[in-house]
Amino acid sequence: MRLPEGRRIVVALAAVLAVAAAAAVVHRVLAPAEVSTTARSAYPPVATPPVGVIGRLPVAPLVIDGRLRVYVGSRQVYADQPVDGKHRVTPFWSYRRWPATLDGVLADGTTVVSSWSDGVLVALDARTGRVAWRADRPEPAEVPKPRRTYASTVWDPAGLHVARADGRAVLVAAGAGQLDGYDLADGRRLWRVDRERGCIGAAGTTATGEVLGLDACDGPETVEFRDAATGAVRTRWRPPGSPDELVVTPVGCRSGHSGCRGLRISGPGDGMGRGWLVGPGEPVAAPALDGADAELDGERVVGTSTGVVTGRSARTGEELWRRADLGPVRIIAVEPGRVHLLTEQRDLVTLDPATGAERSRFAMNIGHDGVGWVPGRAYAAGGYLAVERVRERATADDDDQAYFLMAEPVLLAAT
Template sequence: MGVPKGRRRIAVAVAALLTLGAVAVIGYRVLAPAEVSTPARGELPPAATPKIGVVGRLPAAPLIVDGRLRVYATTRQVYADRPVDRRHRVTPFWSYRRWPAQVNGVLASGTTVVTHWSDGKVVALDGRTGRVAWRADGPEPGAGFTARRTGAATVWDPPGISVGQGPGGGSVLVVSGPGGLRGYGLVDGRELWRAGGGTDCRTGLGTTAAGRFVSVDACAGPATVEFRDVTTGAVGTRWRPPDAGAELVVTPLGCLTPRSQCRGLRTAAPGDAAGRGWLVGAGEPVPAPALDAAEAVLAGDLAVGVTDGVLSGRDARTGKLRWRRGDLGQVRVIAAEPGRVYALTGSRELITLDPVTSAERSRFPLTVGQDGTSWKPGLAHAVDGYVAVERLRGNARPGAGDQQWFLMTEPVVLAAT
């Protein structure tokens, strides 16, 4: 005897419901928000003392943390490898991943690695172990992972996150986005202040060496630069450059780390290659004409850049010439950090100079194996005597895909100076 039609229909319906339930469970497991933290299990390597020269070739842009580890970012993951002077990238030492949020910015301050995500979450990691130190809700950045495949723009120029020092010496993390500005204690993630909630007309830029946070406010009139106390968020100074138009592009200069503890600014109208340079301190910015050129970098009290084809150092405020190096040929400044300025020659030699005296600290070809010199520099980053540079194809043009943009699959070269 066959199964009655009524029972058959019930069995089919039950099977369909069970199948849908299984699909729903699988879909939830795959698509539900998730966090996967894989802390370090091995020993933390000792601080490296590599020989001067090229250290290695990497597919991704590294942040050097504690002189021991390299930290990288991808669309949904932040991870580290070791040791810092390993020639190639290796299996992660620790890893932190979230889903479906995307990494928007990463910075390192001491041994703390701060990550800001597309859903606004701020997660601080112990850079030595990868363990979560604290989590906090923050303003959404309005974007996800916006960098090219090396991740350089996310870790070397992180949008919307910076660290400043308060009057008492405590480190303050400032996070900005279309939803506003917020300040947190870097050690414990405690929220200290918030401002500008619900607006998308205030752009956070970074912190200054004088313990202030810089933002551009265009909410109720022409763009105006605001300087806030990093500890309280209170606005102490509102300023507009003389003869500035309604719109304003402001670039931090002379920062200790990307966007953090900066000592200068350059203001310009949208689309202008150059602008006006300024030194920032406790009051209003002070004119620094030697920083007007877009290629000039602020190193200590000096503006270092190429003028009439010659690398020179000038007093940033007065423009007075301090030194010239006409013996370097075609040269371009690619990075600077306290006590060091890095210049790249046309033959792809990396020259490290003392910014005060122009004395050479090191010089060597920035090449790896048979890679050659037919490349042009992209983004670059310098910290603790290390320099990392993206290598682009000689004919790379804005808008090109990564395959046509980067020189090869491992386009980042890391060097010790």
């Protein structure tokens, strides 16, 4: 049956409008987008929680300014408050991007910098959640998929570090064969180093304002120290008797791998390493830092290799103090002025690295969760400590359900 001419026009117009509406919906859903939901209440005051376990969380937090907790998802950075809340609550502010995914997040003071898979850096003001600046970053290197706590994304962000140099905070972003330095205050790029893909990188920054990295562009791998303000190489160095390939682990850091006072160097698969202090000029040997069971605070090394906890001078190895009353312990995190140890009974013991004096001790348990777990990744800042709880028989190949103890595997404590 043939429709009248007028009816055919109406049907055709309706079809065109339907297609246009569908296209608009698809565009709105799939087109690149940015959604920023800023804070609607005042910046919270500094919290003073009692010593002990505060609560449990499904994802890893960053503690900001003693006031907020910042978390991430695959495409979101968000904050909640109060910092000592027992559970994660409604976001204080939130920032989302689509379709890019998060590679890493770094916090310094009240600035939260996020690195995205499409090569964009976005800095947020933690006090409000507002975007402070955006910048292009080096092509990101491949980042392993994080587990559902996103601990690797926020506690060990790939290729993101901060240094203090020439009176400013400098953000260092490393990518595939490229290093960039930015003024953290406004995102202005200060310098760029562009080399062959995969032959340079940044392992961290030093307390004296240098970018610590490896150069494998010509010959055996060499440790480089670059001026964080200009990107210029200050020192090139290879430890005596080292193999062609090096593994560099910063230690004694102010936060993450930023503002570090030492490093440990080993060969691939070595797992031990030799310790060195870093500062102006070439690194200085620090035998007390040798091995993976020693940590650095300033120029004091806290170690557990002898079955007791000791504090030693990093330069001379002289024993400064000894604690033989703690039993078998494991150092799980260090922050300036605090070293956090976990006992076999899952007590968290926090010591003063200068004297060995006990700052706090309590059971890392909440409710009826129990202590049948082993520590995964851990983080400490401003007197707070967070640790992943991993099943005792879990392996790295297990999926998240089999790997983590429960749906809220992260414990947050005040020390």
